[in-house]
Amino acid sequence: MSAGIVLGVGGGIAAYKACELLRLFTESGHRVRVVPTASALRFVGAPTWAALSGQPVADDVWADVHEVPHVRLGQQADLVVVAPATADLLAKAAHGLADDLLTNTLLTARCPVVLAPAMHTEMWEHPATVANVATLRARGVRVIEPAVGRLTGVDTGKGRLPDPAEIFAVARRVLARGGSTPADLAGRRVVVTAGGTREPLDPVRYLGNRSSGKQGYAFARAAVARGARVTLIAANVSLADPAGVDLVRVGTTAELREATLKASVEADAVVMAAAPADFRPAAYAPGKIKKSDDGVAPTIELVTNPDIAAELGQRKRPEQVLVVFAAETGDAEANGRAKLVRKRADLIVVNEVGADKVFGADTNTVTVIGADGSVSRLPEQVKEGVADAVWDLVVARLAARS
16 A cells, blocks of 8 residues: 655765665655755755655755645655654654754654664763653654664664665554554563574584574564564574664574573563474584494484473563464464463464475464463464564553553
């Protein structure tokens, strides 16, 4: 569905990346008006924005006064996205200042607003910026976390503008939920695990599984679009980093356990979408295991890995919501119910897996069973849709426990 989008561009070096974001919006059929600040135009000129958007560039409250642009742009938009959002822009937005067309648009917008900050780490971590971001999020503005990486010059740290494709993914989820839908996870901290763990056997081999991490990443993206502060713990995933998450990379089940237990202490909700290996080799071979001359295969002794989801269930606070997964090849729903009880979870997402099912696909068909006896059978749909449907159930339980 085509939407009217205002793309605000702040005066940071990352302004050039907004060109790619604009292209993604327009190629998806959306109508985009670009509103750059005066500083942004020093990085990317108005002709570039006009050519890419097919629309005149709005950058001056005194231009086309009869159309009242400082009011109309915000009123008529279905979504406002600002990328990059500088520390200065965040401060003005938080305090209601309106000294140019973009800040006027932010004040008049009654649609969802997504801000993608980009600045040096010291600026992002400054108490003033921290307070401004908290104020904006409390008002329902989606302020997505910046990425970690190379900044201007030789600096590296948190403050990099997320990949434009991932900002676009957040915007798409916000639009998909409807313009009047609130950021119902605003102020919430959630933990999502994704991917499959690998247990080293020798320097070149491991025990693992076929989990792609796509469903877990869909949960993370959906939570960001709904305003949550998201910690994503990724096990051996080769997907683009979702915008707005605190990403923790792990390899083994032991590493996943340590990271998840640590992150879940202050979390309002934990979604265990990762696929931890149930077993690991009892001993690690320091050298590559060779074939024997007689052709007899070696015997590999396995030991059971800890059950992370069950441990989370034992530690779960009364107000916390725990979602676990059951990937089954037979009697999926019955096995899921047993796991729900055993792991002391609030919800279990059950899906049948196999060579041609779920793993690596962009769609999923699941049944969500609640500890309260509820059952939600979700038809086949994109994994982002599955994630939003499960988050709806989580939000309802969080609200009931507040």
